[in-house]
Amino acid sequence: MATEAEKTSADISKNPFSGENIDPRRQIALNLTVIARLLRNNFDRKVATLNVTRSQWTLIAVVSRNPGATQRVIAEHLEMSEASAGRLIDRLCAEGLLIRRDRKDDRRARAIYLTEAATPLLEQLHQIATASEDRMFSHFSVEEIDQLKDFMARIYENVSRG
Template identity: 35%
Template sequence: MDSEFRHWGLRLGYLIHDVSRLRRVNFDRELAPLGITRSQWWVLAFISRNNGLPQTQLANELDVGKVALGSLIDRLQQGGFVTREPDEKDRRVKRVFLTDNARQLLNDIEPVSSDFNGRILEGVSLEDIKSTSRMLAKMKENLIVLSNGNRSKGGAEDDDLD
């Protein structure tokens, strides 16, 4: 790896970190008037695509500790956004479901999120967004391989991002 590549790779890492942090902070600010945090929204959005998942599987899918997720689910349940229901086959397993209140909140958040994304992507071309998305998907894929203890390079590209 040459020095210019190392320089830009390091710069990219810092930018990814800074953009992610700033996006989280600012999105929390955008959601505050709706009475929800970005973390709660993230859980609700995931559940909306996987309604009825067992709580332990939800923790695994979100890569969040069971205790941390349990606290988030507690707050969401107290707010009337989710219910926990026992699994039909194993009563020890709790499945998490969205309520109508959560569906309405997600509908209310959509224009806020869309407007926010439009503002942070102002001046960025669609081609740049696509290219960066492909690059980040590949980096994510490589990181997943590394986290699984495999140091091999390569892999399928994420065609869904074209």
């Protein structure tokens, strides 16, 4: 007969979201952490065939949503130092995926843009993301997704207040 520790270990490996004696709020917080890690890891595995790292694809995604952003803004979005963001931008510029341009409103800052060469990569990233989202939200109705979106917005607001 299995010991209590073996039963608990087996339960966790089957479903990390089961937890009979855990406060539901704690369980949800843990679930969000696990889901975020799984999403990142699954996406990383799928984009590995494109020879792009997590840092690179996240930076490309940030620039695609914020064309003309400065290195400082990009670093803030990626939660990294400006120096680290600068090195990553330099690498992607050398690969021909990004370009720096002077800003008319601030001579000291440079604006970062995607190049035409980044378009096929961005399209492939988009396809992988769409397939992942389709799988993640299968068996959810539009109404359930809208409700979840509202819940997540409320959680974000609460967490972002510190």
